[in-house]
Amino acid sequence: APGQPEKRATCSGGRTTAHASCCVWFDVLDDIQENLFDGGECGSWLPLLSNSICSLISAPGMLNTSVKFAVPSCTRSCTGIVLHADSVFKLTFHDAIGFSPLMFLEGDFGGGGADGSIMAHSDIETAFPANNGIDDIVDLQRPYAIAHKVSFGDFIQFAGAVGITNCPGAPRLEFLAGRSNSSRPSPDKLVPEPQDSILSILLRFADAGFTPNEIVDLLVSHTVAAQDHVDPTIPGTPFDSTPGVFDSQFFIETLLVGTSFPGNGSNVGELKSPLRGEFRLQSDAAIARNLITACQWQSFITDHELMIGRFRAAMAKLATLGQIRALLTDCSDVIPVPKPLPAGSTPMLPAGKTMKDVQAACLDTPFPTLTAAPGPVTSVAPVPP
Numbered sequence: 001a002p003g004q005p006e007k008r009a010t011c012s013g014g015r016t017t018a019h020a021s022c023c024v025w026f027d028v029l030d031d032i033q034e035n036l037f038d039g040g041e042c043g044s045w046l047p048l049l050s051n052s053i054c055s056l057i058s059a060p061g062m063l064n065t066s067v068k069f070a071v072p073s074c075t076r077s078c079t080g081i082v083l084h085a086d087s088v089f090k091l092t093f094h095d096a097i098g099f100s101p102l103m104f105l106e107g108d109f110g111g112g113g114a115d116g117s118i119m120a121h122s123d124i125e126t127a128f129p130a131n132n133g134i135d136d137i138v139d140l141q142r143p144y145a146i147a148h149k150v151s152f153g154d155f156i157q158f159a160g161a162v163g164i165t166n167c168p169g170a171p172r173l174e175f176l177a178g179r180s181n182s183s184r185p186s187p188d189k190l191v192p193e194p195q196d197s198i199l200s201i202l203l204r205f206a207d208a209g210f211t212p213n214e215i216v217d218l219l220v221s222h223t224v225a226a227q228d229h230v231d232p233t234i235p236g237t238p239f240d241s242t243p244g245v246f247d248s249q250f251f252i253e254t255l256l257v258g259t260s261f262p263g264n265g266s267n268v269g270e271l272k273s274p275l276r277g278e279f280r281l282q283s284d285a286a287i288a289r290n291l292i293t294a295c296q297w298q299s300f301i302t303d304h305e306l307m308i309g310r311f312r313a314a315m316a317k318l319a320t321l322g323q324i325r326a327l328l329t330d331c332s333d334v335i336p337v338p339k340p341l342p343a344g345s346t347p348m349l350p351a352g353k354t355m356k357d358v359q360a361a362c363l364d365t366p367f368p369t370l371t372a373a374p375g376p377v378t379s380v381a382p383v384p385p
């Protein structure tokens, strides 16, 4: 009755949710935390140890790419696949950003946004240059969506939201369910690349409905991210010194003077980074220093609550691109409460750096005074295989 609180539905394990139709997501949650995220890992190369997954991925036709790494702990005759947990999150973006109102205006199909097309039509979409390396993760996730009879579009957003709860300090993202499972392939050239000019990045996001500041909000994701394909000789090279923590180090370290390349020199879309073992994308460096976006960038350094709040809001928008929000069901209460930031974690300059190394770019507000982490200059460890 109106005014009465809706009776909560009780699902497996006695867990409750606002809507009975959300119960299926608890089963998906248990399955992916155990098998896709190896019991709840963030930001690490993820050996798929579970035997059920080993047999799944070694079945003929399950993977269209060659197996890359040996996983010794696989006890079955599984040659081994190593999956980067963050790639699960990246897929939320690469599926959703395939949406261009401008193309629709021109009379073409502009993509369905967060509709699962990257999984349904992976043969087409993973061949786009900007989706290099996405095929593995799409193939690994698809069986879970099929097994639980949920749509690809829902699954991609759910897995991303669940995945980052394993990263200490992450926000608890909104999760809405009910995307249709029928989609058409996205057109090519809608996913931005690190070598794109700042103007083309701003225009591409504007087309999809995002302001310049909201691009910064979305790039909070790069605090728990690493590259594998820009310089393929050094897979797992992170964008900040704390790829396993959802902190603001990314926003500090992208503003430091670049000193060297972590791998085999300058690759397309790469700039010199300030730390050995750290990777700098040209697009991140440019957005950090652009007059339009610099103040938003800097504002996240000392305000973690602001950073994760803005990220949550921008992700809610990204996850529903091309969808009608009112037709979806709010299943956010299935998303686990993320681990908190580790006690005593404060924004710091990396050891050996001083305020002179900061290329502050916000004209409105002085750059916050930061102290350097104690000890000698360090290098950042690759996110280990």
Ligand code: HEM
Pocket: 084, 086, 087, 089, 090, 092, 093, 133, 192, 193, 194, 195, 201, 218, 219, 221, 222, 224, 225, 226, 227, 228, 229, 230, 231, 269, 281, 283
């Ligand atoms: C200007 C826009 C962006 C550009 C140019 C960009 C570019 C890239 C590139 C080149 C990589 C490394 C990929 C590889 O070598 O495997 C990467 C990684 C990543 N990006 Fe972005 N990105 C952008 C925005 C976003 C957004 C909006 C999200 C999510 C909301 C996101 C999430 C991630 C994640 C989680 C990774 C790590 C993937 C992994 O570790 O496998 N990125 N990004």
Ligand SMILES: [Ca+2]
Pocket: 223, 224, 240, 241, 242, 243, 244, 245, 246, 247, 248, 249, 250
């Ligand atoms: Ca970090």
